[in-house]
Amino acid sequence: MVSVFGLVFLSCKKESQPTPLFMGYDYFPTRVGHYVIYQCDSIVVDPFNIRIPPFDTFTYQIKEVIDSVFLNNQGQPTMRIVRYKRTNDSTPWTNILTSEKVWTGNLFSNLAKRQEDNYVYVKLVFPMSLNETWNGNVYNTIGQWNYQYTTLNTPATINGIRFDSTLTVFQIKDSSLLNYQYYMEQYATGVGLIYKKVIDWSTSKLSFSSPPPVDSATSGCILYTETYLSSGNQ
Secondary structure (H helix, E strand, O other): OHHHHHHHHHHHHHHOOOOOOOOOHHHOOOOOOEEEEEEEEEEEEOOOOOOOOOEEEEEEEEEEEEEEEEEOOOOOEEEEEEEEEEOOOOOOOEEOOOOOOOEEEEEOOOEEEEEEOOEEEEEEEOOOOOOOEEEOOOOOOOOOOEEEEEEEEEEEEEOOEEEEEEEEEEEEEEEOOOEEEEEEEEEEOOOEEEEEEEEEEEOOOOOOOOOOOHHHOOEEEEEEEEEEEEEEEO
């Protein structure tokens, strides 16, 4: 009888052990020389365009490289991220970094930050769990956006390339009679960002629907995407 009780006790004790936390740091690479190349496509409103609707389209490639690591003014290891641009595969890369656009990144035990165009965003939080939410704009003045993990550690195919473990961060979806916003990012382990989608436009025309009809847009971005092409270490 004692032996049976002991077995039951051990079984219950084993079942009650907490699930190990998943950190997921591999979703935010920090290795110097790591790079990712993206296909970028955008449709933007041009108020000087005489066409109706007044939209312009742009297609190009971006190469993002972790150029070096330095200590910031708080003594924290910080990645210096250089972005290069070209029209297509047959044209040379041009450095699009300026003194006003220094991109950086920081990986901490509880979060990953990036400074992009002088705005700091909390891209990821740790440990990771499905449906976890956080304010991605806590370090900037844009206003609160409740980021959320909507997929975690799931396979995905981007541009015909399969990734075994990816996650999706849903950043915002908001609309009114005058604007529409939609932001999301997708990451893969060992690579980082593999897909980004942005819709952020507004209208000055009277509308009775939310969001307004897209052809009524008078400013902003109708659609912007960054899609993974390749990655590696240089």
